[in-house]
Amino acid sequence: MIENEVARKYGQAVFELAQEEGELEQVAEDLKMLRETVSEVRDFKNLLYHPRINDEKKKEVFLDIVGDEISDITRDFCQLLIDKRRIRFLHHIVRDFEKRHNQAEKILEVELSSAIELPEELENRIRVRLSDITGYNIELETEVDEDIIGGFQITVGDRIIDGSIQGELEKIQKQLEQIPVSKLGVE
Structure with a gap:
């Protein structure tokens, strides 16, 4: 392009x-x-x-x-x-x-989505932890997304770390969908 x-x-x-x-x-x-x-x-x-x-x-x-x-x-x-x-x-x-x-300045942009607005102290702890893991200064952008239900999602570039209840429910749903109907005792 x-x-x-x-x-x-x-x-x-x-x-x-x-x-x-x-x-x-x-x-x-x-x-x-x-x-x-x-x-x-x-x-x-x-x-x-x-x-x-x-x-x-x-x-x-x-x-x-x-x-x-x-x-x-x-x-x-x-x-x-x-x-x-x-x-x-x-x-x-x-x-x-x-x-x-x-x-050049070792800055990493991170998006943090949570079901509720997080306390500043928790945001700072997340920022420090991510900085320790990556070795970069973290520029944290937060947003409230009620669809998450609970927990949070962290997006770094094109990667998503999903620690949300909604994400866990989707994983369970996919697992259930993969179980053959005959194994569920339904004919």
């Missing part, structure tokens, strides 16, 4: 530049803020992504809205994306950058 190729190319370029200039953390914050702004402000997104609005107008509005809040590297990078007509891939590029940044 073109967005993956564009994201990899531009994500790597801005990552390497930020790293060389010693502004990796600043650029990471800038790009995260930009992605959130574009996602939340529909008019801003529509302006940046609209194919018929000329590049100079896009850059002018871009600078008016976020120009003072971001570093020179981020500002110049986004203007390049506008010039190259790649600004519509901003979300994908930021995601690629974040993966590179997290790997």
